[in-house]
Amino acid sequence: MATQTALYLQQLRRQRFPPLPSVRDLVKMYQLTAIKQLSQNFLLDQKLTSKIAKAAGNIENCVVVEVGPGPGGITRSILERRPLKVIVIEKDKRFESTLRILQDACPEKLDVFWGDVLSFEMSEIIPQEHASPWEGYLPKVHIIGNLPFNISTPLISRWLSNISDKKNAWAHGRVPLTLTFQKEVAERLTADTSNEQRSRLSIMAQYLTHCEIKFIIKGSSFVPKPDVDVGVVKFIPRKEPLIRQPYKLVEKVVKQTFCMRGKYCCRPVSTLFPNIVRQSFTKMLFDSALVYPNTRPYDLAIEDFQRLCDAYAEIIEAYPEIGKYEYRSVKADTQWENEYAAKFESFQLPENEIPKRASKMKPLNVVSGELALSCEEELKQEALDNEDDIYIR
Numbered sequence: 001m002a003t004q005t006a007l008y009l010q011q012l013r014r015q016r017f018p019p020l021p022s023v024r025d026l027v028k029m030y031q032l033t034a035i036k037q038l039s040q041n042f043l044l045d046q047k048l049t050s051k052i053a054k055a056a057g058n059i060e061n062c063v064v065v066e067v068g069p070g071p072g073g074i075t076r077s078i079l080e081r082r083p084l085k086v087i088v089i090e091k092d093k094r095f096e097s098t099l100r101i102l103q104d105a106c107p108e109k110l111d112v113f114w115g116d117v118l119s120f121e122m123s124e125i126i127p128q129e130h131a132s133p134w135e136g137y138l139p140k141v142h143i144i145g146n147l148p149f150n151i152s153t154p155l156i157s158r159w160l161s162n163i164s165d166k167k168n169a170w171a172h173g174r175v176p177l178t179l180t181f182q183k184e185v186a187e188r189l190t191a192d193t194s195n196e197q198r199s200r201l202s203i204m205a206q207y208l209t210h211c212e213i214k215f216i217i218k219g220s221s222f223v224p225k226p227d228v229d230v231g232v233v234k235f236i237p238r239k240e241p242l243i244r245q246p247y248k249l250v251e252k253v254v255k256q257t258f259c260m261r262g263k264y265c266c267r268p269v270s271t272l273f274p275n276i277v278r279q280s281f282t283k284m285l286f287d288s289a290l291v292y293p294n295t296r297p298y299d300l301a302i303e304d305f306q307r308l309c310d311a312y313a314e315i316i317e318a319y320p321e322i323g324k325y326e327y328r329s330v331k332a333d334t335q336w337e338n339e340y341a342a343k344f345e346s347f348q349l350p351e352n353e354i355p356k357r358a359s360k361m362k363p364l365n366v367v368s369g370e371l372a373l374s375c376e377e378e379l380k381q382e383a384l385d386n387e388d389d390i391y392i393r
């Protein structure tokens with residue numbers, strides 16, 4: 001093995017960059033076996049690795065952060081596109097030798113960091129001179145990755161929250177991302193209204209970024225082959241988020257709205273409020289937001305969520321105890337009631353105090369006036385049966 005490696009290095013030193021060693025050879029050479037817990041599905045087809053690098057756009061003279069380089073297939077394709085620097089973050093140290101070969105082939109170009117990308121602070125490794133003001137041009141920094149399936153959803157949720165707070169890599173400006181996801185997750189991220197894949201992820205991704213599926217890769221292109229196809233999604237952070245409320249608040253409203261997908265939205269949205277005041281506060285929220293309560297959650301436009309979030313923010317500013325409520329179980333209701341119910345025992349809706357969000361945008365789903373009667377009826381008829389019919393996507 002040692003002689004084989006030496007031979008490789010010798011060949012590489014003689015060559016000018018590119019070309020780099022073939023990934024298939026590298027994998028064979030180090031007899032890498034995929035570790036399931038790390039979702040290791042390698043992409044060895046250079047046409048596809050190049051297509052992913054190309055999907056990121058022009059990365060010449062840019063700093064590229066690659067997540068989970070593994071044996072270095074995509075890394076190789078990124079390097080071929082002449083970036084200023086490639087910084088990779090990998091958890092599995094078994095790739096040290098293969099990545100070192102790439103480092104030796106293109107000195108000064110490739111920095112390798114070992115660690116868990118879920119807790120990695122990228123702002124510390126991206127040179128400050130590559131930052132660009134949020135409102136200005138995109139910074140010359142890109143994030144690319146064939147993500148491990150098992151962390152792709154928590155990772156994109158964390159990064160969306162970082163985009164909202166302009167933290168982590170986004171302390172450097174509107175850093176775009178080109179990432180792979182299971183096809184179904186890619187479809188959810190980019191789903192428009194009325195699409196059956198429209199879910200919580202769609203709203204969270206789309207209110208903060210422009211995102212689109214660039215192409216689909218067949219599962220059979222990966223080694224070992226996963227059970228699903230893969231979508232390559234590109235995200236460009238928006239200059240202005242479409243919902244101007246704190247990420248945590250938006251996340252809460254969106255999460256509750258999608259907790260019963262098949263119902264009219266007034267029903268899941270009502271779970272933002274504790275049982276004893278659920279009806280009155282739901283009425284207050286919909287009256288204020290001017291969102292049609294009999295819309296299905298997946299038919300709500302981002303503008304509808306914007307007004308629901310604004311209305312919810314106003315309610316919890318006026319009644320902070322309501323903001324402390326988290327819908328989970330009967331126990332959560334009892335806890336909340338023990339602490340705060342006394343204040344709301346004889347609660348009456350304040351008359352004429354509800355600001356109606358007569359939106360300039362005039363979205364389709366607006367009804368003027370009161371909460372539709374049918375929604376009130378629905379809320380009365382169907383006693384909320386807690387988690388039983390709840391699933392979160």
Ligand SMILES: C[S@@+](CC[C@H](N)C(=O)[O-])C[C@H]1O[C@@H](n2cnc3c(N)ncnc32)[C@H](O)[C@@H]1O
Nearest residue numbers: 041042043068069070090091092116117146148
């Ligand atoms: C789907 S493989 C992709 C490998 C390579 N980029 C390719 O396309 O062939 C995912 C890679 O991410 C690495 N990985 C898994 N979890 C990680 C984590 N939490 N932080 C950093 N890397 C991780 C795995 O070791 C693996 O190399």
